[in-house]
Amino acid sequence: MAEHSDLFAEIVSEIIFNKRAAVRETHQFTYLKHNSDLCPLVERKLSHIRDAFLKHSAISYDVQGFGDQGTDVLLKYKYGNSANWKYISIQIKSHDDLGKKGVEENLQAQLFKIQTEYGAELEHIYLITCYSLKDRLRVDTARRIAKSIANSPKISLVSPDYAAPFIIISSNRVSAIIDSYLNKDDAVLKRARDELWAKTPLQRYILIRILVLFYVDNNYLLIDASGISEISDIKEFASLIPDYIDDYMLALVYGDKINPKDYDINIKLDRARSCFIRTLDSLEGLSESIQTDDATFGLRSIAMEQCLGLITIIISGNIKYGYSKSALTKYVFTYLNCLGEYTNPGLDGFINQDLDNESF
Secondary structure (H helix, E strand, O other): OOOHHHHHHHHHHHHHOOOOOOHHHHHHHHOOOHHHHHHHHHHHHHHHHHHHHOOOOOEEEEEEEOOOOOOOEEEEEEEOOOOOOEEEEEEEEEOOHHHOOOHHHHHHHHHHHHHHHHHHHEEEEEEEEEOOOOOHHHHHHHHHHHHHOOOOOOEEEEOHHHHHHHHHOOHHHHHHHHHHHHOOOOHHHHHHHHHOOOOOHHHHHHHHHHHHHHHHHOOOOEEOHHHHHOOHHHHHHHHHOOOOOHHHHHHHHHOOOOOHHHOOOOOOOOOOOOHHHHHHHHHHHOOOOEEEEEOOOOEEEEOHHHOHHHHHHHHHHHHHHOOOHHHHHHHHHHHOOOOOOOOOHHHHHHHOOOOOOOOO
16 A cells, blocks of 8 residues: 555645536636636635645645745645645636736746745645636647656646636535545445445435434434435436436446336436435335335335445545435445545535534
């Protein structure tokens, strides 16, 4: 295994390059300013990363906003009793910055200053470019910058489609990504993923939410579709994800190709059924995990032996972070990568909501 300091640097990279946004989502950068908006946002996200990593390792750290030594935000860290600090430098270029005369020459001077100042203890420089990808002038400028640093192994250019998700990433999403990255070979993680195999995203969210209710309330044994469908975050989730047939949705999740000719109906049709009907349908699809107790009244209960992996992760996440029910559900959903290859900006925003301070 890598040294903890190197592992920490790997995790920073994993978070920064975790998700790509659509071109239209980079338009926000046209009105975000370097000093008042972007630097504080990046500084906060680095603080999320260090705090989550502390759950796994006794690392010493500091996050500083500078504006001198050529860097905008500096992350310094060391592991254990090491006397030497390591540094990760963040250099940010806003939409306005990239439209200024001499920006390329000034950037080269800043990068040289950073490397000179921190020398061998510099772990990496991230050049985060925050501009609209629809702006041809700035796209061309960024391409020239990328070419100029292409042979610099310690410098990574973060394009706007990666920068946009990074600057809004929530602390609970950061925690889930770090936990998943560090536990990727864990037997409990593998079991929990097996328990969700061939389940649609809505089925997965409903199952995790029910298990969270069971764990938190400690007596949530009987389940009825009507009550579940009225839970606010389940209703919001259902409103954001199309009502495709299961086979098509699973193909999107697993990145499989599907032939419409194999089906009698248009598989891309959003059936737009009510949340209640979709919840009822989802519970039927979860019959191994949620068993019918009373068909007359539609009551169901949890089959504990079929959900042990999920329950273990829920308990662990709650002990570590003390999230609300909704935030804990979203943490587990992210931790298990429940959307897979399926992309949905609205749903990403919903899952990425920062709910740390929400009470039970």
